[in-house]
Amino acid sequence: MKVIRTTNHQEMSKIAANIILDRIKSSSHITLGLATGGTPIQTYAYLAEDYLENQTSYQHVVTFNLDEYIGLPKDDPNSYHYYMHQHLFSKVNIPRDQTFIPNGLTEDLAAECETYEQKIQQYNGIDLQLLGLGKNGHIGFNEPGTPFDQHTHIVSLTRSTIQANARFFGTVEEVPKQAITMGIGSIMESKEILLLVSGKEKNQALNKLLHGRIDEQFPASILNNHENVTIIADEDAIMNTDI
Numbered sequence: 001m002k003v004i005r006t007t008n009h010q011e012m013s014k015i016a017a018n019i020i021l022d023r024i025k026s027s028s029h030i031t032l033g034l035a036t037g038g039t040p041i042q043t044y045a046y047l048a049e050d051y052l053e054n055q056t057s058y059q060h061v062v063t064f065n066l067d068e069y070i071g072l073p074k075d076d077p078n079s080y081h082y083y084m085h086q087h088l089f090s091k092v093n094i095p096r097d098q099t100f101i102p103n104g105l106t107e108d109l110a111a112e113c114e115t116y117e118q119k120i121q122q123y124n125g126i127d128l129q130l131l132g133l134g135k136n137g138h139i140g141f142n143e144p145g146t147p148f149d150q151h152t153h154i155v156s157l158t159r160s161t162i163q164a165n166a167r168f169f170g171t172v173e174e175v176p177k178q179a180i181t182m183g184i185g186s187i188m189e190s191k192e193i194l195l196l197v198s199g200k201e202k203n204q205a206l207n208k209l210l211h212g213r214i215d216e217q218f219p220a221s222i223l224n225n226h227e228n229v230t231i232i233a234d235e236d237a238i239m240n241t242d243i
C-alpha cells in the first residue's frame, strides 16, 4: 500500500479530490465507489469548488455508495441519500440516474442486496473506491468478524460504531441499529482504492492496518492484499505509527 502523508485534514482532502478529478478527466466512462461519514466531507467540498471554477463534467460518471442505514427515509438528514445530495450530487452535473445508494427502506432487503451487487457488475465494477476507516477497522459498515469474501449484505452495527456515529444524530438511541453495506468482497474487487484517514482517534486503527496481521476481526486489514491501494493520512492519524 502506498501512503501519502499530509500535514492536516485540508491537505489530505485536497490530494484526494485531485486524484478523483484526475481519474474523472482521464476517462470517458468511470464508476466511483463513494463513502460517507465525517472524513470525506472536505474532499466533496473541493470537488464542488472545482465544479464551480472549472465545470469538470460528471456526465460520464457513475457512482455507487458503500452503505445506507436501514429504516431512514431518503429525506432524513442523517440518511446517506441526503448526505450525498447535500455534499456532492447537488453540486455537480452528475445525472441522478447514474447515482446508486442502497435502499434501506425496501421490504425485501435481501433482494435489494442482490440487485445492488448485480448493478455494480453491470457497470463492470468499481474503478475507484473511496474509503474511510472506522476506529474498530470497519470499512463501509463491515464490522469486525465480517467474512472477507462477503458481498452486499445487511449488518447489525456494533456499539462502537453506533456511538461514533451518534455525533450526527440527537442521541445514541436515534442511530439505526442496522445498515446495508457493500461487502469486503465487493470493495476488494475495485480496481483502485483510496483510503482517507484523519485525526488522532484513527491513530490506533491506522497503526493496526499498517503493522498488524490480516484478520477478519480487523476488516481493513484485508486492504494489504489489494494491489492498488493509496492511503492518504494526516499528521494526527499518522502520529506514532512507524511510517
Ligand SMILES: O=P(O)(O)OC[C@H]1O[C@](O)(CO)[C@@H](O)[C@@H]1O
Residues within 6 Å of the ligand: 035, 036, 037, 038, 039, 040, 131, 132, 133, 134, 135, 138, 139, 140, 141, 161, 165
Ligand atoms: O469518517 P468517519 O465519520 O470517521 O467514519 C469512518 C467510516 O465509518 C462510516 O461512517 C460508517 O460508520 C463509514 O461510512 C466511514 O467511512
